[in-house]
Amino acid sequence: MITAIAAVTRNWGIGKDGDLLFHIPEDKKFFRRTTINHTVIMGRKTLESLPNGKPFKDRSNVVLSRNTAFATEGVTVIGSIDEAVRLAEEKPDEEIFVVGGGEIYRAMLPYCQKALITKIDAETEADTFFPNLDEDLGWTLSEQSEEYDFEGTKYSFCTYISVHK
Numbered sequence: 001m002i003t004a005i006a007a008v009t010r011n012w013g014i015g016k017d018g019d020l021l022f023h024i025p026e027d028k029k030f031f032r033r034t035t036i037n038h039t040v041i042m043g044r045k046t047l048e049s050l051p052n053g054k055p056f057k058d059r060s061n062v063v064l065s066r067n068t069a070f071a072t073e074g075v076t077v078i079g080s081i082d083e084a085v086r087l088a089e090e091k092p093d094e095e096i097f098v099v100g101g102g103e104i105y106r107a108m109l110p111y112c113q114k115a116l117i118t119k120i121d122a123e124t125e126a127d128t129f130f131p132n133l134d135e136d137l138g139w140t141l142s143e144q145s146e147e148y149d150f151e152g153t154k155y156s157f158c159t160y161i162s163v164h165k
């Protein structure tokens, strides 16, 4: 099963200038707790946005790049969305997480059953977006946590389910 996990603002913005829009400690903990010991799939640009360009610890890191020469320590590089889907199909009992960024969410969403979305109640300029699931009839909001607050920024944890998968 493939699950997307992302933090979005009110207009589904996820990033600007290669970085995240918000750094909310409880959201980082949620991300770590949820993905730990699992396979995470990300685009090459997201890998490069991580501290020192290093993969996530205690997770199997798979990175999508069209550059066949791209290689970096601790990472499995794959060259197509098909390969990513095949990888998930080979491990049907495992939950595999798509962790960004914009290009990879867009490409992988049709293969995801679930999306764990941290909704940040803020409007911040962004240059990278997650597809708006509230406007997508193929997705339904199944759960929403209470609202939390980090230094005045309100956010909640939402689970969306694909109606097709």
Ligand SMILES: NC(=O)c1ccc[n+]([C@@H]2O[C@H](COP(=O)([O-])OP(=O)(O)OC[C@H]3O[C@@H](n4cnc5c(N)ncnc54)[C@H](OP(=O)(O)O)[C@@H]3O)[C@@H](O)[C@H]2O)c1
Pocket (backbone or CB within 6 Å): 005, 006, 007, 008, 013, 014, 015, 016, 017, 018, 019, 020, 021, 042, 043, 044, 045, 046, 047, 049, 064, 065, 066, 067, 070, 078, 079, 080, 081, 099, 100, 101, 102, 103, 104, 105, 107, 128
């Ligand atoms: N808010 C969140 O939850 C969240 C999570 C993750 C990332 N982000 C943000 O998202 C932004 C990065 O997103 P992005 O859209 O610019 O880049 P991205 O999706 O992380 O990576 C794009 C790269 O992935 C590779 N790629 C894309 N499609 C592919 C395909 N079909 N086959 C093989 N490789 C493929 C290409 O790498 P090559 O150029 O090497 O070929 C492409 O340049 C950053 O601002 C980051 O902070 C936010």
